[in-house]
Amino acid sequence: MADKLLEIKDLTTSFRIKDDYHAAVDNLSLTVNKNEVLAIVGESGCGKSALAFSIMGLHTRAKIEGDILFKDKNIAKMSSSELNKVRGKDIGMIFQDPLTSLNPLMQIEEQIGETLLLHNKDMSKTARQERVLDLLKKVGIPRAEYVMNQFPHELSGGMRQRVIIAMAIANKPELLIADEPTTALDVTIQSQILDLINKLKDEMDSGIVLITHDLGVVAEMADRVAVMYAGQIVEVADVKTLFAKPLHPYTRSLLNSVPNSDKEQDKLHVIQGIVPSLQNLPREGCRFSARIPWVDESAHEKHPELREVDPGHLVRCTCYKHFSFPDETKEEQHVLS
Amino acid sequence: MSYLEVKDLKVHFPIKGGIFGGTVDHIKAVDGVSISLEKGKTYGLVGESGSGKSTTGRAIIGLNKITSGKVIFDGVDITNIKRTKSEATKNIQMIFQDPYSSLNPKKRVVDIVSEPLRNFENLSRKEERKRVQELLELVGLSPESILKYPHEFSGGQRQRIGIARAIALKPKLIIADEPVSALDVSVQAQVLNFMKEIQKELDLTYLFISHDLGVIKHMCDDIGIMYKGRYVEEGTADDIFSNPQHIYTKRLVAAIPDIDPNKRDEKRKFREEVKTEYDQSYNDYFDAEGLAYKLQPVSDTHLVALPEKG
Amino acid sequence: MWKFSVRRTLIMIPQLIVLSILIFVLAQLMPGDALSGQVGPDVDPKRLDEIREQMGWNDPWYEQYASWMGGVLQGDLGQSFRFKIPVTELIGQRIYNSFWLSVATLILTYLIAIPLGITSGRFNDTWRDQLITGYTYVGFATPLFIFALVMLWIFGFALGWFPTSGSVSPGLVPGTFEYFMSKLYHLLLPAISMALITTYSTIQYLRNEIVDTKQKDFILTARAKGASETRVYNRHILRNSLLPIAAFFGFEITGLIGGSIFIENIFGYPGMGQLLVESITLRDYTTLIATTLIFGVASILGALLSDITLSIVDPRIRIK
Incomplete structure (x- = not known):
């Protein structure tokens, strides 16, 4: 059994907009093991960066609830001077934009x-x-x-x-958090940086949390993948399983919308509707249901939970069992809706 | 004669310096680029940041001053044309990268989309409004949204507003400068699908500028690879992706992350091999200044920048 | 960097020429001359014309300008009509007084602005910030001459803590410690009055710089390294925010010149500002032109100083 390095339990990170708090990371639990690359994938606004910032304690105006256990110490509850002994030493962070x-x-x-x-x-x-x-x-x-x-x-x-x-x-940290480390870079530079991170990981024997929106980067780097949508994790699996046998409708849609060099396709899959903004996140039921309206209401759970369906493969909500892509004629309409 | 013909295009920017602030040198942003683009096709211009791909696009449409060379569109010389009420301006439109900053936040959608109409066509308020509604419908936005402001739309929708503005005058050629780079994958898919659709519907020709080879492969018939203001390779999508000849292209293609995690190690090894080849044969592919040579044909469609033989 | 400095200094030459011509021509355009109001009505106008002719006042302006400029370049600013002494001599002591008044004001301005700006920027949108911002609004809205009058009345006349005019007590020997202290004592109240009002712009500038810098990505990087808040402020935020302030320094000088005209007149402090106003009311052209020129040159030098300071402290410019 792999050694746990970081364990996040019921983490909720909320931001205040006007008078209310809205959770960008909503009751999220996750573990990172030693010497593994855990990729967190999702589109902008899914809460993946808010999660990274919560681990590092970099939010200045957010309410953070829940526990972040790093080597059995709860960094979510640390004072700033205690936290300053951890960050930069045991946990290092790589940021997105190298210029700023x-x-x-x-x-x-x-x-x-x-x-x-x-x-x-x-x-x-x-x-x-x-x-x-x-x-x-x-x-x-x-x-x-x-x-x-x-x-x-x-x-x-x-x-x-x-x-x-x-x-x-x-300081040879045991955990590295890389927040979109190659997004701002050209593709040849990106591959060099990714190779470098890989090499360092092997040398230092540390765990890496890789935050990215790029499925190509995930396929290149990750050991395990957590897919985030609307502040929640909707699917966790090891990388090969995730790409070979994705289950959650969101994961499948995402994979289908990338121009794939191996598949000749004229049309890419489009996810209906838009990513809801923080104030408008659906808080009840399956959060992805609005974007797959052709799937019957009864397919979703009332209170969807992340369940282990295969060893190490977790999926939220039961709707994946009933999900299939609409046929071509249907999709035609969706493009213009 | 092709539809758009760019001949030996050069765009040089002066570098000011010295005690008197005179021009001491030039940045050769674009240094001898030739493109020929057939009607109804999509031509992809690829390169890393600073390669001159965007400058090329902007020079064609008249946003950057052309130092030398010619741009011929539909048989008419439009080199350094004034972007006023000329026919060429109407027929060539541009889509910009950032849907957030390329739309004026203080204007309503109706004003944004009708701006080119106002410049070129004298329509009554009512006609104008009707045209805008038709355009919005065409790009898949509800016609009722004409009175909204850009911030009320999502990124993908905003990019569609940008497209609606670009196609308002029924242009024939669209220069799309990184149109999906600022968008999430699912939104990107939406915009790419849509661009393909209207291409068929309106018989559009695209010059598609991007750094993303996956997107380029998906969209383009012909591709030109730029490096430091010059072409290193040009050919059909198949030529470039299946049979890259120039070491720079090989390296670029090798760097595309593969979506299949099973090929990871294979890919990494391949990348290392290409890197080694790149380092070893650098001098065979680049001149003393590190610039590409002139293009030489290797087949009917495929051109590669190689030193002249003999 | 030296290239930049040399180029920047060379640009100054045409600026100075244009400035001197402008000042000279404007002074010529002023109605009347040094004789008007000074001679009785019984004096023969012919005699006046003779004097004017003698003085060269009837020559075309560019000839007058050329002869004046020739003198200026040799350090001769001409003769004062009213004081009957060379202008250089007239200016001598006053420029010295104005210089020290400006230095004192600048020091006080920064002594007030830096702690207030830092507090306001660091704790922005708290009561402390609101208090300080409130003060800057008052400083912005209060006319300097009214504020100076109030200060003079309260601390000079009512409380009698400070002298009410002059730059030094009479009878002291220059060079002695008493002389120095008396000088300092005399310029303190005018300097405080001016600093309290003019510092508002520096406070606001510094506050905004800090609020801006606080949101930069590299501040996150510093926090992620494990730097304490104090260190983040001292090492990263302050250093980056004070830089524009250093560049702002030269422009403060320009601001001071405007202020000193009011202040010196109100506090009866014999400096350049006072001399300027006197020379206008007395139509003493040579003096007027000379003082204006000195003020103009000081402003241009201030801007030069700003640019060069910035090029020294900011590595992004330094390299070019």
Whole structure:
């Protein structure tokens, strides 16, 4: 049995809009094991980034309920000074936009060095410099001695993302959270960064939570996948099962809407309707039901739960049993509706 | 003669510098690009950021000044044409990347979509409104929504408003600059399907600019790959994806993530091989400045940038 | 960077030429001259014309400008008609007074603005922020000359804590400690009055910079590293917010010039601002042109200083 590294229990992250709180992450439970890549997939607004930020304690104005157990310590209940001993040390984070995620006025050495300094108070300045140099080399930055003294704007997007990764792994964290780490990058750079993350994962033996909307990235990287829709997890499975035998209607729809290089298709599948905004999230019944109206009401559960249907394969709601894609003529209408 | 003919297009931007702020050099954003596009087809222009693909599109429609070269549309020279009330302007329209910022947030949908109509056709208020309603219906939005503002729509719907505006004057050529890059996959599918549909219905020709090879493969008949302002390879979708010849194209195609997790290791190994090949044969494919050579035909449809033989 | 500085300095030359021509021509356009109102009606107008001719006042403006400019370049700003001494001499002590008044005002401005701006930006939308923002609105709305008069009345006359005019007590020997303290004592009230009003823009500027910087992505990065709130503020937010303030510094000088004209007149402080107003009322053209020119040059230098400071502190510009 795999070792649990992170266990999220009944996590609810709510934001205040006007006078009410709305849950962007709604009663979510999830585990991340040691040395595995867990991908969290979903479209914008599904709550995947809110989840990542909750784990890191980066929300400043959100209400967080539930538990986030990291090595048996509840980081959701920690004071900020306790939390500051964990983040940057045991948990590292890789951000989406390498341009804006680096301080424009700080040299690379200082930015990476800060992570070291904060968690190794008695490390000498020269030792720190050496370590920064090591890290830069490790993430594949050429001419590291020179880059150390450069400012972020002097580096290309791919190099900046490598710097951010160097920063995240500086203290050899046991858990890495990567929030859309390649979305802002070109495709060749993306593959390089993904390969780098993979290589580092094997070296450091750490768990990775990979937040992404890109199913290609998921297929390349993940060991296990959790699919999120409207603040909830609708399906969890190991990556091969998820792509070979997806169950939940949302997962299946999503997979069908990607232009697939292996399939000759003239038309892509379109999910009807739109992703509901935070205030308009359906809070009762199956949250995806509005987008598959041809599936009979009785197919859904009243209070859909995430159930294990095969070992390690969890699906929410019973509607998957009755779901099939509408035939071609029907789809024609949906495109224009 | 093709429908759209771009001949040896160059767009150079001056770099200002020195003590007196004079022009010290040029950025060769587009440096000798030729495209020929048949009516009713979709031509994909692919490249990474900074490759000059968007500049090419913008130069064709007159948004960037052309340094040299020619753009001939339907037999008429439209190089550096003034974007006023000319026939060419009416016939070529553009769809932009970001449906959030390309629509004026303070204008109602009816004003956004009818803007090109007002510039080119003298319609009465009533006629104008009717046309806008027809257009919205065509792009799959309810005709009642003409009085709404852009923020009341989702991303996909907003991109459809952008498309409605682009097709208002019944154009013949649409230049789509990363039209789905800012959208979620399911919304992207919606927009791509729709673009294919109206292409048939309105007999449209597309110049489709994108960095996403999956989308390009899905949409395009012919493809040109750009790198640092020059073409490295051009051919049919099949030429490019099944038989890439230039090392840059090979690397680009190898970098596309495969949606099948079973092929993961295979893919990674393949990528490494291509990377090695890229590093080893770099000098065979790029000149001393790291730029691509001139295109040489390898088959009737397939052109590759290789050094001249002999 | 030196390229940028050199280019920026070169741009100043045409600016200065245009400025000097503008000042000169505008002064010429003013009705009357130094003789009007000064001579009795019984003086023969012919004699007046002779004087004008002698002084070169009937020459075309560009000839007058050329001869004046020639003098300026040699450090000769001309003779004051009213005070009968060279303008350079007249300006000498006053420019010194104005300079120290400006320095004191600037120091006070920053002493007030930095802590208030930081508090306001860090705790934005709390009662502290609202209090400080309220103060900046008052500062924005209150005319400087009225505020200065009130200050003078309360602290100068009613309470008698500060001297009410002059720049130093009479009878003290320059160079002594008493002389220095007296100078400081005299400029304190005008400087405080001016700083309290003009600081509002710096506070607002700093507040907005901080509120802006707080929402930047790299602040999240810093938090994710495990940096404490204090460190996030001191290392990341402040450093990035103070930078535009440093660039703003040169423009403060321009603002000070406008303020000093009121302040020096109200506090009877013998500086350039007071001299400017006097030379206007007395139609002492040479002095007027000279003071205006100095103010103009100071403004242009201020802008130059801003640009160069920014290019030094901001690596994004420094590289170019």
